Amino acid sequence: NAGVMQNPRHLVRRRGQEARLRCSPMKGHSHVYWYRQLPEEGLKFMVYLQKENIIDESGMPKERFSAEFPKEGPSILRIQQVVRGDSAAYFCASSRDPTYNEQFFGPGTRLTVL
Amino acid sequence: AQKITQTQPGMFVQEKEAVTLDCTYDTSDPSYGLFWYKQPSSGEMIFLIYQGSYDQQNATEGRYSLNFQKARKSANLVISASQLGDSAMYFCAMREGPGGGTSYGKLTFGQGTILTVHP
Numbered sequence: 001n002a003g004v005m006q007n008p009r010h011l012v013r014r015r016g017q018e019a020r021l022r023c024s025p026m027k028g029h030s031h032v033y034w035y036r037q038l039p040e041e042g043l044k045f046m047v048y049l050q051k052e053n054i055i056d057e058s059g060m061p062k063e064r065f066s067a068e069f070p071k072e073g074p075s076i077l078r079i080q081q082v083v084r085g086d087s088a089a090y091f092c093a094s095s096r097d098p099t100y101n102e103q104f105f106g107p108g109t110r111l112t113v114l
Numbered sequence: 115a116q117k118i119t120q121t122q123p124g125m126f127v128q129e130k131e132a133v134t135l136d137c138t139y140d141t142s143d144p145s146y147g148l149f150w151y152k153q154p155s156s157g158e159m160i161f162l163i164y165q166g167s168y169d170q171q172n173a174t175e176g177r178y179s180l181n182f183q184k185a186r187k188s189a190n191l192v193i194s195a196s197q198l199g200d201s202a203m204y205f206c207a208m209r210e211g212p213g214g215g216t217s218y219g220k221l222t223f224g225q226g227t228i229l230t231v232h233p
Contacts, residue, residue: 031219033219033220033221035221035223041225042205042223042224042225042226043159043205043207043221043223044223045220045221045222048219048220055219056219056220059220089157091159093159093221095219102161102164103149103161103209103219103221104161105151105158105159105160105161107157107158108157108158108159110157
């Protein structure tokens with residue numbers, strides 16, 4: 001039973017480029033959460049999605065960031081026109097349902113903006 | 115106000131000794147869950163243990179136990195018989211319910227505690 005998959009594991013972008021981060025939840029999990037970890041800090045919630053629906057995007061920056069979780073395929077976190085401050089580790093987590101007592105994390109994508 | 119507070123930026127413990135990592139939380143929601151995760155230097159987030167607000171007993175998972183004191187709003191992680199491989203960053207996190215004015219499911223994390231196990 002594969003865990004949460006994220007790719008790429010490392011992503012380097014120049015300022016102004018787009019970054020697309022992908023997350024495949026665990027089998028049987030339909031709830032996906034994205035978190036960002038800045039250097040030397042804890043994880044901060046960004047967005048919570050179910051298939052084809054954004055449930056809570058209260059942690060998403062208002063501009064340049066978007067997320068989707070289509071009916072088929074992985075969840076995508078998209079960052080347009082990246083800036084140096086976007087450099088961070090981006091983690092995806094999944095759960096069977098929001099009340100479940102486990103939320104499993106993927107290995108993360110480390111984004112570096114040059 | 116901080117919802118999750120981990121007051122120990124760093125902790126040291128001798129191999130085979132027990133160590134307690136502190137976590138206090140703040141919520142007005144009667145239904146919530148508390149999680150502990152381990153983040154080794156490789157960066158992944160490893161789920162360790164969960165405690166629900168209505169659970170009568172403290173959670174245990176192998177060498178990990180959660181000292182849950184509801185009235186004090188604390189959820190300390192106890193690691194028994196520390197091993198060198200326990201050296202890592204440890205995060206406490208809370209999941210609130212709809213009564214907390216937020217969506218069910220998302221986790222709020224503390225700042226973390228770096229644990230170093232000495233041989």
